Amino acid sequence: MIKQELKNIDELRILREPVEGEMLVNMGPQHPSTHGVLNFLLVTDGEVMHRAVPHIGYLHRGIEKLAEQTEYAGFMPFTDRIDYLAAMAANQAYAMAVEKLAGYVVPERAEFLRVIACELNRIASHLVATGSMAMDIGAVTPFIHWIREREYINEITEELCGSRLTYNYCRIGGVSHDLPATLAGKILLWLDHFEPIIDEFDRLITHNEIFVHRLADVCAISAQNATGYGLVGPNLRASGVDWDLRRDKPYSVYDRFDFNIVLGKGFRGAVGDSYDRFVVRVLEMRESCKILRQALVALPAGEIRSKVPRVIKPPVGETYAAVEAPRGELGYYVVSDGVSSKPYRVKIRTGSFTAMSIIESLSKGVMIADLVAIIGSLDVVAPEVDR
Amino acid sequence: MNFEDIVKTLKAEFGETVKEAAPGTVVADPGEIEKIALFCRDNPLLDFKALIALSGVDHPGRIEIVLHLASYGKKHFLVIKTALDRNKPEISTLENVWKTANWHERECAELLGVLFKGHSDPRKLLLPDDWLGYPLRKDYVPPTEYHGISHSRHNPVEKKRGAPPS
Amino acid sequence: MWKLTQEFIHKFIPAFEHAWLAYIAGALVAALALLAFASLFAGLASYVERRIAGRIMSRVGPNRVGPQGLFQFVADGLKLVMKEDLVPAGADPILFRIAPYFVFAGMFGTFVVLPFGAHLVAADLDVGIFYLMAITSFVVLGIMLGGWSSNSKWSLFGGLRSAAQIISYEIPAGIALLSVAIFAGTLSTQGIINAQGGLPWDWFAFHSPFSLVAFVIYFIAALAEGNRTPFDLPEAESELVAGYCTEYSGFRFVVFFFAEWANLWIMSAISVLCFLGGWKIPFVNAPEAYSGWLWILLGFVIFSVKTLALVTVVMQLRWTLPRFRLDQMMNLCWKYLIPGAFAALLGTMTVMALFSWDSPAGIAIRFCTFLVGALVVLYYIWRIVANYRADSANYKKLTGQSMWYPPWRLP
Amino acid sequence: MQYFTNIKRSMMSVLEGMAVTFSWLFRRPYTVQWPDKIPEPLEKTLPATYRGLLEVDTRICTACLACEKACPIEVIAIEVDRNSETKERHIVRFDVDAAKCMYCGLCVEQCPTDAIHHTTLFAATTPDIGDLVLTFIKPGERALPFKPKDAPPAAIERGAITQALLDSRRGVE
Incomplete structure (x- = not known):
């Protein structure tokens, strides 16, 4: 019966013949806890899994092929769709790549506006990440509170750049809208409201004993293993590797702010376990609040876009520009042939792609409830994996 | 450790097979790639423990495999490029050097048709298993339908001079 | 109700000599009354829980069907009854259809013994609590059947998980009730209540610190038996979609749904009757006082107030705590609850042996355990006020409105 | 000893969590009950840059x-x-396919006279997806292109034209 189920895909050559007593369960594309459309073929023996074979590609839209058919400026709205939870980071990275390629200078105020929008976007993305992880473990209330806090951020970005989710706020050489006068005050007001709410969230979930036992020592990833599998962002820092693009490869105006990089210190168990990844994201939200306050104070006057021709034709060459997105390093490798106004090749490197690749090696002898916890803690977003 | 020292150590080890191209980029020939990769990762001076991205670019005469390496300890970066013949692109896999190369190579194989010799799991990653052709190649003609499901939708805002397939 | 109806019939129709007919009529009346009460409570409980859940999550909850959404449960019931209850392909037809009724029988059977007032009990069996423990095992049977027969791997997981959970949690529940039975000297529910006094420190829960531990352990075990939140592994939304009742739709799902909500009342009713002094009115201890209609009614009101308080605690738990993992749940039961329950049993027995009920030492122990309990509740209230105050100033600055919005003020 | 600290810690954290959720019971719900129970239509409350x-x-x-x-x-x-003899250019057709548009705002930036602009309307439900193609020039009509030196006509309230178009599609008079 099992072989008949997988007849056309040569799965069985990869999986060894399932031993008697093992069960092939499809944690299928429509499963409530896979963030987006992912499919795990679980080889389980009752609750304990022997192997979780991931199947991705359900959301593959071929954005890299699309990039080769749209102009440089026209491709900007597509970058929002790569990771709709961190649209701003994708915008900024693409804009930086093309600016470096074509040699445009971004005015000071535009850089600050990009940092402000990026940090707001990081808080919003971490809110969804930690909230949905708590929901996967079973606590429903924090998720709804976090979505309410995210509503405030959506309203702020609605006023800043016109859209709640797919900002399309960057332009090659600057930013599309200027910061309205009243908005700076509104952001500061929201920050004062938001910080005590994080403490309340900590009291409700982070220090909750059942939550801790569900996550501590679950799939601890060692630093060497994390670097080997190419983990980036909060997942990497939770394993103790001190690497953050905003400080180690300073881009934009991040070198003017002082914020510390949160590392996983094995808060309630091994270093790099799911609980560390969760706490690193919560602490990173506090850091982003600090950056936001400094950026709003130090916002210089000036114009927000430099003179850029309507149709951009950069010279021959290639660049790689990367940004510290909420899910880790989001990089664009743009190759131009100098002749056409469309990029010759755009390769997009995302954080969730490598985070997804580590799940298979972690899934030996893990329970199904823990697999749900790992997917939540690695904060994998399906469109970013498949592009 | 800036780019010149990296190139010097590489040249000391591999001689002329490693040539310096653009600033920050090194060109190596495909045969040596695995040894160079192992050397970059294990040499304490270079310490490139992380492969950031492995991308394939389809140029007219050749397919270029571009490796972006980063060292978290020493905080420096390197780009290694190798050119493969376009009709029979073959290169040895880097899976046992960096585990992340496994998925990057599977994606590059199915989108550009590069054969990674010795890869442990050469199934298709993103595309359906019975997809024909390599989509990212320049001469790729997208099929109009897949298993009876058509790809193109009638563009209601058609222009008189022939509506481009949306 | 049963005896009452029998006396009623004999009084009005004295010539009626078929005693067994009166017996059946009494049983029917009692059953229908209990069914009406249970279904009404199940519906209203589901509505109130969704309102409380809404307000806890700073949203509104159902308020469109009927005045303030009161008829939401009628709408849900009608929707489910009208839906086609399909049997999945490959499912075991007979077992699939029977399973919900097993669960319903197991759940509704316990209502026979539950008291509602001084004489308001369907049948005051003298094996009361023992009967309760026996009937709840029907529920396990129903859930496992449901899980196995719906021919889907996920439901199978759900069914097996709940079997493991309910069976293993019956042991601590049983031992905790054992200490109650020893204290009251009888197994019958009315007897247990009569053994406790009206004032809070006369309740069994505060009889001694050990009985307080027994109360907490029983409450946790009851949560597990009802598949309520920290233990809702069988229908864990995020893992098993809906566990054993994934494949059920239409009327069969109503039966599962009914069983889950009715269980809320049963769980807290048993806790109140065993530990919190049932329908005893605080300053009225003489047994003959409980004959007048007014006193029985007052007893019923006090009993339901205590039960509803516990029901709200259970509801609130659902929206606060995350879920256990399977092995953690078993670990909690076998390593923490069962030894705790045995210790509480030994403790209550020693306290009962050393200090009799009315001796000053006995009263003193009772009073200080009551103080401990009161302290915990006061700390809880103080924390609530602190949490509220921490955010209200900011909220006013941000939205200009005061944050105070009492739950009973429905939008 | 680890046994008892576990119990104490879990008791305290459950109590703490319960206190937080109970305190939420007394706070104002956040839901905006669109479309009927709100003081003013939502389009008015959205910012101008929407x-x-x-x-x-x-x-x-x-x-x-x-x-x-x-x-x-x-x-x-x-x-x-282009009319051959009078050398006059007329706009015969101006269609925007609102179903396919991704509201990125790139077109609005390039327009010199802000003729095409975003409104704060978002409720664009129509019986058939074809109706979402907004035809701003009625078939058969012709519009004269605007010369910058002409006097700008009276400004209309934003959103009026599209709302009228959508209402005509939905049969709302």
Whole structure:
């Protein structure tokens, strides 16, 4: 019966013949806890899994092929769709790549506006990440509170750049809208409201004993293993590797702010376990609040876009520009042939792609409830994996 | 450790097979790639423990495999490029050097048709298993339908001079 | 109700000599009354829980069907009854259809013994609590059947998980009730209540610190038996979609749904009757006082107030705590609850042996355990006020409105 | 000893969590009960920069086709025919496919006279997806391209044109 189920895909050559007593369960594309459309073929023996074979590609839209058919400026709205939870980071990275390629200078105020929008976007993305992880473990209330806090951020970005989710706020050489006068005050007001709410969230979930036992020592990833599998962002820092693009490869105006990089210190168990990844994201939200306050104070006057021709034709060459997105390093490798106004090749490197690749090696002898916890803690977003 | 020292150590080890191209980029020939990769990762001076991205670019005469390496300890970066013949692109896999190369190579194989010799799991990653052709190649003609499901939708805002397939 | 109806019939129709007919009529009346009460409570409980859940999550909850959404449960019931209850392909037809009724029988059977007032009990069996423990095992049977027969791997997981959970949690529940039975000297529910006094420190829960531990352990075990939140592994939304009742739709799902909500009342009713002094009115201890209609009614009101308080605690738990993992749940039961329950049993027995009920030492122990309990509740209230105050100033600055919005003020 | 600290810690954290959720019971719910239980229609409360449905004021459109070139997915279709003898250009067709548009705002930036702009409308439900193609020039009509030196016509309230178009599609008079 099992072989008949997988007849056309040569799965069985990869999986060894399932031993008697093992069960092939499809944690299928429509499963409530896979963030987006992912499919795990679980080889389980009752609750304990022997192997979780991931199947991705359900959301593959071929954005890299699309990039080769749209102009440089026209491709900007597509970058929002790569990771709709961190649209701003994708915008900024693409804009930086093309600016470096074509040699445009971004005015000071535009850089600050990009940092402000990026940090707001990081808080919003971490809110969804930690909230949905708590929901996967079973606590429903924090998720709804976090979505309410995210509503405030959506309203702020609605006023800043016109859209709640797919900002399309960057332009090659600057930013599309200027910061309205009243908005700076509104952001500061929201920050004062938001910080005590994080403490309340900590009291409700982070220090909750059942939550801790569900996550501590679950799939601890060692630093060497994390670097080997190419983990980036909060997942990497939770394993103790001190690497953050905003400080180690300073881009934009991040070198003017002082914020510390949160590392996983094995808060309630091994270093790099799911609980560390969760706490690193919560602490990173506090850091982003600090950056936001400094950026709003130090916002210089000036114009927000430099003179850029309507149709951009950069010279021959290639660049790689990367940004510290909420899910880790989001990089664009743009190759131009100098002749056409469309990029010759755009390769997009995302954080969730490598985070997804580590799940298979972690899934030996893990329970199904823990697999749900790992997917939540690695904060994998399906469109970013498949592009 | 800036780019010149990296190139010097590489040249000391591999001689002329490693040539310096653009600033920050090194060109190596495909045969040596695995040894160079192992050397970059294990040499304490270079310490490139992380492969950031492995991308394939389809140029007219050749397919270029571009490796972006980063060292978290020493905080420096390197780009290694190798050119493969376009009709029979073959290169040895880097899976046992960096585990992340496994998925990057599977994606590059199915989108550009590069054969990674010795890869442990050469199934298709993103595309359906019975997809024909390599989509990212320049001469790729997208099929109009897949298993009876058509790809193109009638563009209601058609222009008189022939509506481009949306 | 049963005896009452029998006396009623004999009084009005004295010539009626078929005693067994009166017996059946009494049983029917009692059953229908209990069914009406249970279904009404199940519906209203589901509505109130969704309102409380809404307000806890700073949203509104159902308020469109009927005045303030009161008829939401009628709408849900009608929707489910009208839906086609399909049997999945490959499912075991007979077992699939029977399973919900097993669960319903197991759940509704316990209502026979539950008291509602001084004489308001369907049948005051003298094996009361023992009967309760026996009937709840029907529920396990129903859930496992449901899980196995719906021919889907996920439901199978759900069914097996709940079997493991309910069976293993019956042991601590049983031992905790054992200490109650020893204290009251009888197994019958009315007897247990009569053994406790009206004032809070006369309740069994505060009889001694050990009985307080027994109360907490029983409450946790009851949560597990009802598949309520920290233990809702069988229908864990995020893992098993809906566990054993994934494949059920239409009327069969109503039966599962009914069983889950009715269980809320049963769980807290048993806790109140065993530990919190049932329908005893605080300053009225003489047994003959409980004959007048007014006193029985007052007893019923006090009993339901205590039960509803516990029901709200259970509801609130659902929206606060995350879920256990399977092995953690078993670990909690076998390593923490069962030894705790045995210790509480030994403790209550020693306290009962050393200090009799009315001796000053006995009263003193009772009073200080009551103080401990009161302290915990006061700390809880103080924390609530602190949490509220921490955010209200900011909220006013941000939205200009005061944050105070009492739950009973429905939008 | 670890045994008892576990119990104490879990008791305290459960109590703490319960206190937080209970305190939420007394706080104001956040839901905006659109569309009926809100003081004023939502379109009014959205900020001016909101990128909602597109709207074209054909009176001030100079037919420069900048927006059509700027759009990455060809959502805008403009046809201008030149009258042979009077050398006059008329806009014969100006269609925006609101179903395919991704509201990115690239076209609005390129328009010199702000003829095409975003409104704060978002509720664009129509019986058939074909109705979402907003035809800003009635078939058979012709519009004269606007010359910058002409006097700008009276400004209309934003969103009026598109709302009228959508209402006509939905049979609302």
